[in-house]
Amino acid sequence: MFRTLLLSLLLAGPVMAQTHDVTPSDLADRKAVFATVESVDTLTARTRIGGTIVDLMVDEGDMVAAGDVVARVVNEQMAPQIAAATSQAASLDAELAQARDDLKRAEDLLTRGIIAQTRVDQAQTAVAVLEGRLASARQSRDVLVQQEREGEVLAPAAGRVLDVKSPMGSVMMPGEPVAIIASDHYLLRLNLPERHARSIAEGDEIEVAGAALGGEVGQTGVIRQVYPLIQNGRITADAEVGGLGSYFVGERVRVYITVDTRQVIIIPRDFITTRFGNDFVTLQTADGTREVVVLLGEETADGVEILAGLSTGDKLVQP
The missing domain is CATH 2.40.420.20 (conserved putative lor/sdh protein from methanococcus maripaludis s2 fold)
Incomplete structure (x- = not known):
């Protein structure tokens, strides 16, 4: 064998x-850079009327939905004004009821030939004037009630509360910020030296270093926007990476990006x-x-x- x-x-x-x-x-020439977790939009919940914060419903880190009440502002001058408008409307309503009774009696006397048409015309004019004044008073009251309702500070979008600017009891002016809210859409923001400005573009792929943010975060991402403004010799770009929603805004991670190719x-x-x-x-x-x-x-x-x-x-x- x-x-x-x-x-x-x-x-x-x-x-x-x-x-x-x-x-x-x-061969792709890759560069390691640091990126930070950022929200696509950072919105501010602001007051719409002046007054004092009497209820604060959120704290840093809370998740909110669009339209949720973040705080309630009360203007102590609103209650007396609404009460005065309500009393004025009630008084005009009583006067209108009396004017309508007078018009009805005048029309009855006119049919029997006791009074002239002029008296009926005067009674009709009085009813029309009082109806207009009552409608105006009710509209003025509705405006005051709506202003009181606008004391509710609403979340402009769904997301996470990053910062509460005004604690309970703060005296606020219209338009002042109460809370800063990061929308629930997160991305990685890259800062690159300006020499790489023309070598990166939308659609380029990036690689997230290892498991820096945990296993649920995607290992690769795609550049969604390159900002045209260069500041302090650096250019900014945003990249979409899956699974960033549960991480801190501002958290840093190392990523690799292709800036050139060489033979x-x-x-x-x-x-x-x-x-x-x-x-x-x-x-x-x-x-x-x-x-x-x-x-x-x-x-x-x-x-x-x-x-x-x-x-x-x-x-x-x-x-």
Whole structure:
């Protein structure tokens, strides 16, 4: 059996070693930068009337829905004004009822020929005037009631309360802020040196470093906006990454972004041997093969980048 196996190997001839032609490849040049978790929109819940905060319904970190009551502001002058408007409307209502009775009696006397048409016309005019005054008084009261209702400070959108600006008992003017609310849509905000301004664009992919924010956060994201304003030598871009909703606004994380591409030589790892701390590859020449020392660079999905030792057109033999 051994002789048969040996004979078959001799007849099969020598085993051809695998070869690899050295060609240039495009490699993305990535840069590590810090990004912060930010809300797409940061909104302010403001007062609509002046007064004193008598109820405060939220605290920092609370989640709110759009239209939720954040606080209630009471203007102590509103109650007496509403009471006065209500009394005026009630008085005019009583006068109108009396005027209508007078008009009814005048019309009855006119049909019997006791009074002239002029008296009836005067009674009708008095009723019309009182109806107009009563409608105006009721509208004035409705305005005051609506102003009192506007003491409710409403959340402008759904999100998380970042900061409560005014504690209970604060005296507020119209338009003053009560709470800062971050919308429930979060993203990563990147700050890059201005030299990379023209090398990034919407739709570019970024990579989130490891599990910096936890396993539920996506490992990759996409740039959704590049801001056209450069400040202090830096440009800002926003990236969409899934799973950011439960993290702190302003939390920092390292991300990698492609800022350029360059041509490099990449060879499979199997063609490299390491001895005494040096890396070697076997180069095929016209006279046979010889080993050369190479300088390794970045590991990629296709192999290892070669920084020095090889040139385009070289042919490698697997050791």
